[in-house]
Amino acid sequence: MTATNIERGRARRKPRHIPLHLVLAALVIYFLIPFWWVIVNSSKDSAALFGGTSALWFAPDINYVENFKQLFTYNGGLYARWLANSALYAFAGGIGATVLSVLAGYGFAKYSFVGRRAGFSILLGAVMVPATALVIPTFILFSRAGLTDTVWSVILPTLLNPFGVFLVNLYARDSVPDELLDAARVDGAGEFRTFVKVALPLLRPVIVTVLLLSVVQSWNNYFLPLAMLVDNRLFPVTVGIGLWQSTASTYGAAGTNLWSIIILGSLVSIIPLIIAFLSLQRYWRGGLTVGSLK
Amino acid sequence: MTASTTGAVQTRKRRRRTNARQNLIGWLFVGPFGIVFLALLVLPICYALYLSLYQKTLMAGTTFAGFDNYLKAFDDPSFLKGVWFVIRFSLVLIPIQMIISLAIALILDEVTSRFARFSRLMIFLPYAIPTVIGALMWGFLYSRNFGPIADVFGAFGAAGPDLLSTNMIFYGLLNVVTWQWAGYYMIILYAALQGIDPTLYEAARIDGASRWQIIFRIKIRLLTPALVLILVFALIGTLQFFNEPKIIQQLAAGAIPDDFTPNMYAYQQAFTLANSNYSSTISFALGAVVFICVYVFMLATRKRGNFMS
Numbered sequence: 001m002t003a004t005n006i007e008r009g010r011a012r013r014k015p016r017h018i019p020l021h022l023v024l025a026a027l028v029i030y031f032l033i034p035f036w037w038v039i040v041n042s043s044k045d046s047a048a049l050f051g052g053t054s055a056l057w058f059a060p061d062i063n064y065v066e067n068f069k070q071l072f073t074y075n076g077g078l079y080a081r082w083l084a085n086s087a088l089y090a091f092a093g094g095i096g097a098t099v100l101s102v103l104a105g106y107g108f109a110k111y112s113f114v115g116r117r118a119g120f121s122i123l124l125g126a127v128m129v130p131a132t133a134l135v136i137p138t139f140i141l142f143s144r145a146g147l148t149d150t151v152w153s154v155i156l157p158t159l160l161n162p163f164g165v166f167l168v169n170l171y172a173r174d175s176v177p178d179e180l181l182d183a184a185r186v187d188g189a190g191e192f193r194t195f196v197k198v199a200l201p202l203l204r205p206v207i208v209t210v211l212l213l214s215v216v217q218s219w220n221n222y223f224l225p226l227a228m229l230v231d232n233r234l235f236p237v238t239v240g241i242g243l244w245q246s247t248a249s250t251y252g253a254a255g256t257n258l259w260s261i262i263i264l265g266s267l268v269s270i271i272p273l274i275i276a277f278l279s280l281q282r283y284w285r286g287g288l289t290v291g292s293l294k
Numbered sequence: 295m296t297a298s299t300t301g302a303v304q305t306r307k308r309r310r311r312t313n314a315r316q317n318l319i320g321w322l323f324v325g326p327f328g329i330v331f332l333a334l335l336v337l338p339i340c341y342a343l344y345l346s347l348y349q350k351t352l353m354a355g356t357t358f359a360g361f362d363n364y365l366k367a368f369d370d371p372s373f374l375k376g377v378w379f380v381i382r383f384s385l386v387l388i389p390i391q392m393i394i395s396l397a398i399a400l401i402l403d404e405v406t407s408r409f410a411r412f413s414r415l416m417i418f419l420p421y422a423i424p425t426v427i428g429a430l431m432w433g434f435l436y437s438r439n440f441g442p443i444a445d446v447f448g449a450f451g452a453a454g455p456d457l458l459s460t461n462m463i464f465y466g467l468l469n470v471v472t473w474q475w476a477g478y479y480m481i482i483l484y485a486a487l488q489g490i491d492p493t494l495y496e497a498a499r500i501d502g503a504s505r506w507q508i509i510f511r512i513k514i515r516l517l518t519p520a521l522v523l524i525l526v527f528a529l530i531g532t533l534q535f536f537n538e539p540k541i542i543q544q545l546a547a548g549a550i551p552d553d554f555t556p557n558m559y560a561y562q563q564a565f566t567l568a569n570s571n572y573s574s575t576i577s578f579a580l581g582a583v584v585f586i587c588v589y590v591f592m593l594a595t596r597k598r599g600n601f602m603s
Contacts, residue, residue: 017405024401024413031417031473034431041440055435055442100327107323111316119324126335128526128588130534132557133581136564136573137342138334160334165327191319220424222537227561238426242541245430249544263434266427277422278415 042067042264046257067264074261081233082240083269086219088151089236093158094215101161101210105168106199110181120169126162132223139227153228154236158218164210171206172199208283212276219273237269339581346575363575372553373576377583380555383464384532391472391528392521395479400509402480403487414484418477425474429538432470433458433545458546466546470538475531479524486520487513522595526588533584536561556580 040058041049045066048059071079107113108120138157142148147156176199184194200207222238229235232243241262248258321328349359367373402414420428435441436457447454457466490513498508514521536557543550552566553559556576563573 017407020401020405021407021409024405024410027398028413028416031420031477034428034435034473035419037435037442038431041434049440055440055445100330104324104327107320111320111323113317113320113324116320116324119328123331125585125589126331128530128585128592129335129339130530130581130584132534132536133577133584134335134338136560136570136577137338137345139564140345140570140574141338141341157334159330162331162335195323216422220426222424222426222540223557223561226540227565238424241430242426245541246544249547259440262430266430270423270427273422273424274419277419281415 038263038267042260042267044260046260049259049263063260064264067260070257071261071264071268074258078232078240079237079261079265079268082235082237085151085234086236086238086269087272089154089158089221089225090215090219092151092155093218094211096155096159097161097164097214097218098207098211100159101164101168101214102200102203102207104165105170105206106172106176106195106203108165108169109172110176110178110199123162123165127166129162135223135227138224142228148228149230149234151234154221154225154234157224158214158221161210161214161217164214167210168203168206172203176202205283208280212280212283215276216273237265241265241269339578342574342578342581345571346578348571350569350571359571363572364579366572367575367579372559373556373579376553376556376559377580380533380535383467383535384529386464387468387471387532388525388528390468391476391479392524394472395476395524396483396514396517396521398476398480399483399487400513402484403513414481418481420474420476421478421481423474425537426541428474429470429541432466432473433542436466437545458542458549460549463542463546463549467538467542470542471532475528479528482524483517483520486517490516526591529588529591530584533587534580 037056040056043062043064044053044059045061045063048061048063053059108116108123134157139148139153142153147153180198180202181194184198185191189197219236220238221236222242225234225236225239226242229239232240235243244258244262244265248262346363347359347361348356349362350356398417402410423431436443438444438456438458443454443457455462457463457469494512495508498512503511534557535555539550539554540558540561543554552562557580560573560576560580563569563576
């Protein structure tokens, strides 16, 4: 009896999901093909790129080093500057947005103040306002104020993250007990001290999530900097590569040596994010899903 | 009696004082975000609305136009074509995306091997890629010059489809967006599935439910809030379609005009034609349409328990 039970248990654990594994393998190939293409083709010079070598396999000579040199020296090393700009916009905007979201989300969750219900309803409405519909009005407003074509024109609008406030609020309501805050207050801690010492450590998972999401959002931003910036030394890497790409397309064959740089530039620009996501898995996995677990 | 009255007065006084304190501290926490909210959301919206009510002509300068710009927009074939495109695109894209991400999430909930964990991560990876780069990578893959499609089909002696041509660009873009977002939606659904109490399955199995019944009657039913969340995200994202067509426009000579989507049209009006009044009109109209669509949808699904209830 026991033996058959063990037998059955073992039979169950056997990998009988072969068809499902095949489906997964096919999916993985599909989702990785663009990465594979970029990795392979950033190793080619323009002759190999256009010269009918297989699009999905390496050419006989591997040109990574040469392409790297070209990428970082083309236009006076503009690419490195773009990467630095992207990092600046992502971190300044991302950190600012996170600080504001955490403060406001906690305020909405833990204090009853005049206008809280109305304020929160307006916030929920704002989650549904499409961000890009704001880009052109904000651009026109900033151009009247003389703010366009500065780093501020990209950083300031990214500070706005209503969804972040929403996430922090949802999380704070469930995981910061009022009793704990009251106990800290009875012990004589001020409101701000209570917030820093008691609430912040409890909010850590959602803080990391909001930070990661805001940083990624600003790193990936395209429409906003495209509208705001004219000076190509202020471009983030997304707008920069878009510019190279349109130059190369416009000049057709004459722009062909640009293509190898564009392809390698695309690859280099996604590496930081891939590393961030793979290494911070533990944090985002819990947080990405806050809104869906009701 | 007197004692209790003074007690009551004191409590009331104290309550009022705590109320004032609560008010002040509450606003101190919410205030910084509130300022940014007013300056970068409320103000631009109001300004766009204001601009959209004026017209600029060479003859008369800037004049009040009332709703003329809106009447013009809703009679403008470029704008209407763009709106129609994003609606059509949403109607095809969103069901496909949801079915794919749901199917993957269900598979990953079932299979617990190391390869399954690896697949989960790889399928999610495109979410970490800027949409600009995602669109560019697929644009390369579609391209006649460097893409593999011609090679692959050539091996069978067939001419491959040109996903950058006017007829096929719809499908080309459909694939880019599905690739980019399906993993993110899958992660949301997967996490929701992992949150379901497994004793429910056990109970259903004892009651004689088949595997498919468990999937449809329990899993998918309990996933409803997550599915609603995804639908809303996808709808908001798709109606403001801009990055992918803007990038692929260069690679697909002629297949994507400047008025392809409402956002692209607003961009063209603002930057190529320097028409800020009309461009504000389009932005405002687009924002209002998206807001109303989503709001109505949220109201309609409220009873089913969406994420805002």
